[in-house]
Amino acid sequence: MDQGGRPSPPSLNALRAFEAAARHGGYVGAAKELHVTPAAIGTQVKGLEAWLGRPLFHRLANGLVLTPEGRDVLPSLSAAFDALNGAVRAMRAVGRPRSLTVAALPCIAQLWLAPRLPDLQAAFDLDVTILTRDEQPDYARDLVDLGLYVGDAAPAGCTSVVLARDDLFPVCTPALAAGLRHPGDLAGATLLHDSVWRADWPRWLAAHGAGTLRPAREAAFSLYSVALDAALAGSGVLIGHRALVADALGGGRLVAPFGDRAVAGPPLRLIVPEGGEGMRLAPVIRWLSEGGEPGRRDGPPFT
């Protein structure tokens, strides 16, 4: 007969933390998703378990496993948070009808998207937000409209459009190129590459009969655009991604010393979350997939 003792519901944040932890199978993944530390997730989950009166996870040495109770509860909880996410997404679309958020690899953002940005904004009157992230976002949960990544397939729950092949081939200044006739000549050169793409050079060399070549020097850059700057400055030979060095090649500032001897890499893809606002964004997607040329509008982009 407790007068005021209402059974207060658990905090929404605790529910969200548990849901994320269960989905990721651990606190670390959940923490990353929610942009907090694993300990914070742990605290929240513990609080929820206290509210419930029984554990939701079995704590094993190497991670977490849902208890039967947790397994029973998870689906409806996940569905609810998906619905909530959808509502928030719709809300943002209502609030900023002319905004577009694109997630992309830093180098793609800088070297492929940035040059096209003015035309894109002009063509559609958009406020574009660019998120540069090394990993693809979770399109179902993050407030991201489109992704721009290289890969052989779209992540689950997304469709994709191939925007450009992304062949690999060496590029350098014309001056350096003069001394490069055969792949073997690279042994005397400085090879430039992006540190997250350290496999690029070995792949190309192996494909062109120089798998055992040990270059005179190497230089790794954590940002591809810095590596590109180095190549432009004549510091060495960069393993070029076609989509990213096209500009420099077109202007003649860089050349491909070995011509069309390329190896194919995963293409540059425009990632489109399914079930999202595909409708609203269709003209933008078309524009991008047609190469980003301005002034190609069939009608008003938004209705």
Added chain:
Amino acid sequence: MDQGGRPSPPSLNALRAFEAAARHGGYVGAAKELHVTPAAIGTQVKGLEAWLGRPLFHRLANGLVLTPEGRDVLPSLSAAFDALNGAVRAMRAVGRPRSLTVAALPCIAQLWLAPRLPDLQAAFDLDVTILTRDEQPDYARDLVDLGLYVGDAAPAGCTSVVLARDDLFPVCTPALAAGLRHPGDLAGATLLHDSVWRADWPRWLAAHGAGTLRPAREAAFSLYSVALDAALAGSGVLIGHRALVADALGGGRLVAPFGDRAVAGPPLRLIVPEGGEGMRLAPVIRWLSEGGEPGRRDGPPFT
């Protein structure tokens, strides 16, 4: 090209505050629902509007009206929170499979439910939580399994079972009853009533030809059970609710001086939220609707 500037989603609490405010058409109602002050709701809504970049409510002098944006957004948001609520409810059921939470008018809790509670708990091995509240809870949102209120109908979204008629008729100690032959004799008595049911006496008097009667004295009690105690002590004549004075009548401690001259009031109803755990609770509901006699089990109450 903002590196870390992710478009952080709005806080879950802000979303909930807005949803409640929109549903109630004002901060006051929402504040009551969420057990905070209206100012807190206002702050949250303002924060959400700031995140959105546009207002969700038109502020009128006498209240709030949703803007078109707000109206667009509300349905999906409400649906999401309904889903979340359902998940929480399911969670609690998983965590405490033998618990039952009943909301009831204080007087009903005390005078009708409390006497039956031991048998109920014994019959079903339940942990019963009783919430005494003057107003019916929001069954869709509060963590309440059943309600016990008088009324002519179940609230929206609920079904109900009539547990007992709730006729009104005067009751008093046998000693006092000796002086009461006709309704008119009440003019010389002290009339007892519950302050939230101040209409009871006038209704009965009007129905029995004493509409203009002005009693010698009146006494109002904020708790019906206290009024009942007063009647038991011989302080006056209580306007009795059949469901609540049955015990005292049965024991002979009170009598009905005018016999079966009663007026019908809204019956006592057991409120059962739809779509909830009707299944799980079916045996309990049957037991209660059969008058709360113990030992009438067809099978295990929970599966």
Added chain:
DNA sequence: CTCCAGGCCAAGAAAATCTTGGCCTCAGCC
């Protein structure tokens, strides 16, 4: 055998949230 990933905990810091109390505006009503 050592290292590492991943979880746990406690203490303190930071942030979100709530309350208070005063102000303003309007509608309804003397």
Added chain:
DNA sequence: GGCTGAGGCCAAGATTTTCTTGGCCTGGAG
């Protein structure tokens, strides 16, 4: 016309929730 009450707004400060830090513990992999 002036009063009154409902309902919203705001700022300041208190409170509660949530997060981080840093150290500890465990079991599996190299």
